[in-house]
Amino acid sequence: MLAILRKELADHFTSVRFFVLFLLVLVASGFSLYAAHQGIRTTLAESEAVTEGGFVFLALFTSSFHDYHIMNLAICIIVPITGIVLGFDAINSERASGTLSRLLAQPVYRDSVINGKFLAGIIAMTLIVGTTLLLVAGYGLRMIGVPPTAEEIIRLFIYGVLTVVYGAFWMGLSILFSVVFRRAAGSIMVPLVIFLIFYIFWVFLGLGQEFVTAIAPITSDTDAATQIQQAGLQQTILRLSPSYLFQEAYIVLLVPIWKGLGAITYSDLSYMLPNPLSLGQSLLAIWPHLVGMVSLSAICFAVSYILFMRQEIRAT
Amino acid sequence: MNEKLAIETRNLTKNYDGTTVVDHLNFNVRENEVFGLLGPNGAGKTTTILMLLGLSEPASGTIQVYGYNPTREPLKVKRIVGYLPEEVGFYENLTARENLRFIADLNSISPTDTARRIDEVLEMVGLTQERDILTGKFSRGMRQRLGIADVLIKEPKLVILDEPTSGLDPSGINQLLELIANLPKIGTTVLLSSHQLYQVQRVCHNVGILSKGKLVIEGSIDKLGREALAGGRYIIEVETAEPSVELVDILRKIKGVSGVEAEGNVLRVSTDSDLRSEIARTVVDSNASLVQMKVHEFSLDEIYMKYFKEEE
Numbered sequence: 001m002l003a004i005l006r007k008e009l010a011d012h013f014t015s016v017r018f019f020v021l022f023l024l025v026l027v028a029s030g031f032s033l034y035a036a037h038q039g040i041r042t043t044l045a046e047s048e049a050v051t052e053g054g055f056v057f058l059a060l061f062t063s064s065f066h067d068y069h070i071m072n073l074a075i076c077i078i079v080p081i082t083g084i085v086l087g088f089d090a091i092n093s094e095r096a097s098g099t100l101s102r103l104l105a106q107p108v109y110r111d112s113v114i115n116g117k118f119l120a121g122i123i124a125m126t127l128i129v130g131t132t133l134l135l136v137a138g139y140g141l142r143m144i145g146v147p148p149t150a151e152e153i154i155r156l157f158i159y160g161v162l163t164v165v166y167g168a169f170w171m172g173l174s175i176l177f178s179v180v181f182r183r184a185a186g187s188i189m190v191p192l193v194i195f196l197i198f199y200i201f202w203v204f205l206g207l208g209q210e211f212v213t214a215i216a217p218i219t220s221d222t223d224a225a226t227q228i229q230q231a232g233l234q235q236t237i238l239r240l241s242p243s244y245l246f247q248e249a250y251i252v253l254l255v256p257i258w259k260g261l262g263a264i265t266y267s268d269l270s271y272m273l274p275n276p277l278s279l280g281q282s283l284l285a286i287w288p289h290l291v292g293m294v295s296l297s298a299i300c301f302a303v304s305y306i307l308f309m310r311q312e313i314r315a316t
Numbered sequence: 317m318n319e320k321l322a323i324e325t326r327n328l329t330k331n332y333d334g335t336t337v338v339d340h341l342n343f344n345v346r347e348n349e350v351f352g353l354l355g356p357n358g359a360g361k362t363t364t365i366l367m368l369l370g371l372s373e374p375a376s377g378t379i380q381v382y383g384y385n386p387t388r389e390p391l392k393v394k395r396i397v398g399y400l401p402e403e404v405g406f407y408e409n410l411t412a413r414e415n416l417r418f419i420a421d422l423n424s425i426s427p428t429d430t431a432r433r434i435d436e437v438l439e440m441v442g443l444t445q446e447r448d449i450l451t452g453k454f455s456r457g458m459r460q461r462l463g464i465a466d467v468l469i470k471e472p473k474l475v476i477l478d479e480p481t482s483g484l485d486p487s488g489i490n491q492l493l494e495l496i497a498n499l500p501k502i503g504t505t506v507l508l509s510s511h512q513l514y515q516v517q518r519v520c521h522n523v524g525i526l527s528k529g530k531l532v533i534e535g536s537i538d539k540l541g542r543e544a545l546a547g548g549r550y551i552i553e554v555e556t557a558e559p560s561v562e563l564v565d566i567l568r569k570i571k572g573v574s575g576v577e578a579e580g581n582v583l584r585v586s587t588d589s590d591l592r593s594e595i596a597r598t599v600v601d602s603n604a605s606l607v608q609m610k611v612h613e614f615s616l617d618e619i620y621m622k623y624f625k626e627e628e
Contacts, residue, residue: 003421011409098405102466105369105399106422107391313371 004116028074029135035065057148060140083170088188172300199243249289328377339529352516355526398467408452437465513616541614551612
């Protein structure tokens with residue numbers, strides 16, 4: 001498997017598409033830094049109003065610009081696209097160019113082919129995510145001159161891991177379609193459409209919110225229990241989208257002051273201390289999200305693995 | 317040539333979507349021979365090959381490749397067998413050498429050996445000049461030759477070539493056939509699938525003809541011809557300056573001659589055994605002038621056509 005992993009990595013790093021992805025990463029990091037430059041004071045003012053110090057360094061990653069968290073927006077778009085681009089022709093390009101039967105005639109287990117490809121994709125993904133985060137962190141450090149605390153580093157690290165897992169889900173999905181479809185055009189379109197639906201429509205354009213409000217409306221004339229129940233249902237439906245899950249996890253991890261997961265009544269709100277969640281509590285809150293995303297990636301990989309193992313190499 | 321078997325199949329059967337592609341196939345390939353697997357398109361040649369490599373699973377029947385069962389021990393088989401698929405493809409973003417290095421890597425060949433073997437096999441197929449060119453720029457013939465190099469780099473005991481000559485120009489075909497003919501000398505058995513009969517005839521010791529998944533005939537080309545076309549007899553062609561009816565009668569009387577046909581200046585004498593000397597003596601004794609005489613060599617085309625005419 002090492003030989004395949006090595007070759008796939010070399011392929012990724014020398015390919016034009018990787019170069020383009022890196023350009024995208026540069027642009028995204030630059031834009032995030034610009035957003036931080038413009039908006040970090042406002043962001044901090046919001047959080048520092050209630051706590052001493054606040055999370056200055058994290059604010060680099062969460063500064064908004066025209067009401068958007070630029071860093072998160074960039075990651076939410078770039079990471080799925082990176083995943084899809086890294087995986088969409090993993091198997092069917094080998095099949096189309098006639099290298100698959102030659103490869104499988106070598107003394108390697110068939111699963112090492114798909115394992116090697118998946119692993120190489122994850123390594124490439126880690127590099128891209130790591131570069132983005134480190135670029136912003138490094139230049140941000142120069143810009144604000146406030147070093148990160150240990151907790152901030154841990155939060156950022158977990159966020160990085162989460163992002164890689166999220167990207168791995170999209171890569172698994174596109175590898176799955178590269179096993180199913182013979183042609184690369186199909187295997188890139190389907191995951192892209194899924195991404196459009198789950199992120200652009202569902203989360204970014206707020207269609208998901210519209211949808212759940214229609215399905216489970218919260219009206220003021222019902223009692224509090226019903227309202228909370230409806231809110232719970234709304235959230236469950238919204239979380240069907242992996243992009244929504246990722247977004248929630250991002251906010252909990254990088255904006256510790258935010259505790260908006262689940263419905264809160266006005267009476268509860270008045271008792272709530274306006275201080276950030278501790279690291280442990282934040283992790284507790286997003287643990288289901290992390291598990292959900294890991295299992296989604298695992299399912300995608302497992303299905304493509306099984307399909308690939310069962311697919312027969314045929315004469316025609 | 318010894319009698320150890322490189323490939324042995326017993327009642328090998330394979331179905332695709334309800335149709336039987338390979339039907340109770342039995343054939344043997346001896347070690348260090350070139351065996352030609354022939355048949356029209358769709359006869360089951362490639363399917364058989366895929367099963368030999370363990371890439372495809374037989375519905376029933378058994379295969380032994382150097383004593384290994386490809387379905388159960390695919391890695392052991394793949395370690396000693398080199399396979400050149402019909403539509404061979406390379407990683408187009410890699411050079412010839414890098415492609416070969418990857419395959420060597422997959423076969424766990426040590427780096428020092430790899431460099432030496434790459435040079436050797438590229439030399440064998442005549443691609444030394446092009447070794448640092450991206451394979452995306454290779455012509456069909458160059459790709460085919462690189463495919464052979466790719467198969468030989470693991471120094472296999474058996475190579476399986478699926479239509480190796482398709483798409484090559486005549487000189488390329490000649491080089492390739494020469495290469496194939498020399499493989500048994502370095503201890504490599506060859507299984508060649510093709511429908512280019514003339515080429516198979518030149519290099520194969522034994523052939524098997526497949527039709528609709530069944531082996532219709534197997535053996536050496538001489539033997540096949542005699543059995544298939546002449547009912548097990550020899551056909552001796554005698555060319556004389558001016559053939560006469562008397563000569564035909566005289567020839568018919570020789571013991572062992574079962575028939576004589578006149579065809580212009582050539583008399584086709586069918587015999588039970590090689591009676592050339594007796595026929596020559598008879599012809600000379602009868603005062604006819606003998607121009608030439610030879611045992612008719614059956615071409616694979618004739619054998620092949622006969623079988624597929626019967627099919628229809």
